[in-house]
Amino acid sequence: MKVCLQPVGSVRSDVIGYLRDKLGKIFGECEIFEEIELPKYAYNPKRNQYNSSLILMRLPTHCSVTLGITEADLYAYTFNFIFGEAELKGKRAIISLARLDPEFYGHEKNDELLKVRALKEAMHEIGHVLGLVHCGNRRCVMCFSNTIFDTDYKDWKYCERCLEFLRSKGLEINLEIK
Numbered sequence: 001m002k003v004c005l006q007p008v009g010s011v012r013s014d015v016i017g018y019l020r021d022k023l024g025k026i027f028g029e030c031e032i033f034e035e036i037e038l039p040k041y042a043y044n045p046k047r048n049q050y051n052s053s054l055i056l057m058r059l060p061t062h063c064s065v066t067l068g069i070t071e072a073d074l075y076a077y078t079f080n081f082i083f084g085e086a087e088l089k090g091k092r093a094i095i096s097l098a099r100l101d102p103e104f105y106g107h108e109k110n111d112e113l114l115k116v117r118a119l120k121e122a123m124h125e126i127g128h129v130l131g132l133v134h135c136g137n138r139r140c141v142m143c144f145s146n147t148i149f150d151t152d153y154k155d156w157k158y159c160e161r162c163l164e165f166l167r168s169k170g171l172e173i174n175l176e177i178k
């Protein structure tokens with residue numbers, strides 16, 4: 001299966017490159033699209049955040065799974081912020097790096113931590129696109145992240161049950177990567 005990465009606004013190339021490498025190995029193929037602009041109408045000046053759903057609608061649909069990536073801080077529905085959003089059993093999802101960066105919380109710069117967190121949120125949102133709902137296993141990547149502590153607690157992998165669901169749909173997924 002092919003996963004397409006769509007940078008929305010300028011996005012750190014080291015993080016995009018890391019995701020392409022990992023997602024390519026996990027799902028089979030991964031391509032990076034040309035950057036598109038952050039849509040101005042999605043910006044909410046009162047919140048200094050972008051409406052995630054409005055950006056999601058702008059993502060291309062010609063790839064079976066497209067993951068938007070932005071550095072902008074996102075919100076949706078009644079949530080103060082979100083790490084990401086997806087079309088359940090659809091084609092598109094988006095993640096934000098804003099609150100995955102340790103520096104956002106006043107912690108020291110840690111690029112490795114940022115990359116692993118980005119991989120977890122990417123796997124989570126791609127899981128929704130592939131039809132997975134939230135999982136009660138707190139170590140499973142499909143467990144809902146309310147805070148960054150939840151993200152750090154869970155693994156970047158699907159648990160056996162979630163993986164079995166995906167494989168039952170004929171998807172080849174390789175979690176035995178380094």
Ligand code: ZN
Nearest residue numbers: 124128134144
């Ligand atoms: Zn979710």
Ligand code: ZN
Nearest residue numbers: 135140159162
């Ligand atoms: Zn699970």
